[in-house]
Amino acid sequence: MKNDSDLLNELINALTILPGVGIKSAQRMAFNILEKNRDKAKNLSDLLRLATEQIRNCNQCRNLTEQSICNICSDEKRDSNMLCIVENPSDVLAIENSGTFKGKYFVLMGRLSPIDGLGPDELGIPKLIEQITNSNIKEIIVATSPTVEGDATSFYIRDQIKREVKVTRIAYGVPMGGELEYVDNTTLGRAIQGRREIKE
Amino acid sequence: MKNDSDLLNELINALTILPGVGIKSAQRMAFNILEKNRDKAKNLSDLLRLATEQIRNCNQCRNLTEQSICNICSDEKRDSNMLCIVENPSDVLAIENSGTFKGKYFVLMGRLSPIDGLGPDELGIPKLIEQITNSNIKEIIVATSPTVEGDATSFYIRDQIKREVKVTRIAYGVPMGGELEYVDNTTLGRAIQGRREIKE
Incomplete structure (x- = not known):
């Protein structure tokens, strides 16, 4: 059964696009917003719009950014001899938080998974290989996830690199x-x- | 440590206003939206703005609605001899879903809790008493929560009603x-x- 207000029902449905949010949590969120958090919800609405409009992929590493080249790629203090290949922007964040890597990144935005329609082109692998070929990168760390697809992705990337370079995988x-x-x-x-x- | 994009950090912070969402879930939500759900997120942004601007309290029962009088209050088929007093809009939904009540509602939007600054005026109790006095309501069902505050609220309401009327509490x-x-x-x-x- 539905609420009395159509707009409220639409809002509840819209909230279920968030991962981990079912209809019950969405209901709780909607009531909470309308009873206590209207100003902050307006702010959230503005940020959602701004973020979906302005945040795109960095032209170089494909990480999420508002600029054409992200801060990590344009930071000249970082070691451009090391490239770390990860699946998702959240992996960049996790590695940055560990404080153990000072090189540059390349974000695949997924892993090879033909069943989901994710092939090398969708992951930007041709672009990655081109970047590697035309650079002086000395070591490539492949930090894809320890899954069948993550392994396949790392082997595929290793195969595609035609020049002499050290390719490692995280332990x-x-x-x-x-x-x-x-x-x-x-x-x-x-x-x-x-x-x-x-x-x- | 923060993400590279300021807008992304702001979005993640803004998402934590949702109940049950901490910084980690907010991060997951933000990445998910930006990677897969941009159109739906725009829709969510629009609905959040519309809902915070247009949804207000029904002039009669204080439930959430876009109209000045909600559909339940204006529905002439419902039994206006019965009034059910609940704490929150979600309680109305729960009782409607049980399909056992066909009267009208009054939504307190909370329960008496002096420590949180919620007194009779904040809960609209004077308005409720006025409505009861000027109506032909025959039974009032108090469905506040089975907590100390919920009990206190039900006793307070019982005390304030000056005319002869049956007041019951749900079991x-x-x-x-x-x-x-x-x-x-x-x-x-x-x-x-x-x-x-x-x-x-």
């Missing part, structure tokens, strides 16, 4: 603080395959 | 399908207090 293994007995089999398998010598 | 007890052993003590106490004779 997959037991997470820090994790107890071995609670780690799943595949992860443990990867951790054993990826074992490294303890240097004196 | 609080063991929910249908509930197992006694899992029901909390207070609910079970209420269920025992509210026991009814089994008629032959």
Whole structure:
């Protein structure tokens, strides 16, 4: 059964486009906005419009930005000898937060998945290969996700690079603080395959 | 650490006004919108603006509506001898969905809570009493929540009504399908207090 107000019903439906929001949460959100947060909701409305209109992909790395070239790509202090390839903008954020990488990025905006219609062109791989060919990049870190598609994507990219360059993949293994007995089999398998010598 | 795009950071912050949405979920929502749902997000933006501008409280029952009098209040088929007093618009929806009430409503938009600055005036109780005095309402069902404040609100309303009218409170007890052993003590106490004779 529906609310009395059509506009309210439309708003509730519209809120369900947000990931993780079903009809019940959307209802709660709509009532909360209308009862307590009208000004902030107006602000949210403006920002949603502005963001959908102005935020696009960086011409160089495909990350989300309002400029034609994002701040990371135009930052001359960053090491342009290192390129990290990730699937999503949220991965860039996660790696930046770890504070362990000072090179540049390339954001695929997905991973190879023919079933979803995501081929090399959709991921901008030809552009990526062109960038690599015409640059002095010395190391490429492929940080795609540890899934079948993520693996396939990393192998495909490795295959396409025709010039001499070091291509690495981030390590997959037991997470820090994790107890071995609670780690799943595949992860443990990867951790054993990826074992490294303890240097004196 | 923040994203590269200021607009994106602002959007993420703005999304956290939604109840149940923290910074991580807001991030996920923002990325999802910008990667896959731009058109729908524009629609959501429009509806948020329209709703905050146009949806107000019904002049009669204080429920949310775009009109000056809501559809329930203006529906002549509904029984104007019965009035159900609830705390929130979502309670109206819940009771309508149960299909057991065909009278009219009054929405308090909260419950008496001096600590939050919610007194009788904020809940429109003087207006409610005036409506009751000048009407031919025969039964008033108080469906405030089974909390200390909800109880206080129901007693206060009962006290304010100066004319002869039946005032009832909805039953609080063991929910249908509930197992006694899992029901909390207070609910079970209420269920025992509210026991009814089994008629032959």
